[in-house]
Amino acid sequence: MKKNHKLIEHKWVVKLGKGYFSGYDETKVTYVIDDMPGALDGRIVYNNLHEAKLDANNIGGQAEEVANKL
Structure with a gap:
């Protein structure tokens, strides 16, 4: 009998204060x-x-x- 294993793919985000980095808007950081x-x-x-x-x-x-279950 096979066990049902979930594959976890590790990913990362950038925490910035109380928010998360979402890119740049010309010369400004957006989050x-x-x-x-x-x-x-x-x-x-x-x-x-x-x-x-x-x-x-x-x-x-x-x-x-952050972990994503596949």
Whole structure:
């Protein structure tokens, strides 16, 4: 009998204060706040920690791991 295992794919986001990094608007950093359903869909999700840390260092944020169940 096979066990049903869930595969977890590790991803990262950049936390910036009370929000999450969502990109740049010309010369400004933009971010989203988790204040309503679906708001976090606008945040950037990174496939590797190195890229998340690079952006986090550039904008004064912090890389944070999120797990996606596949």
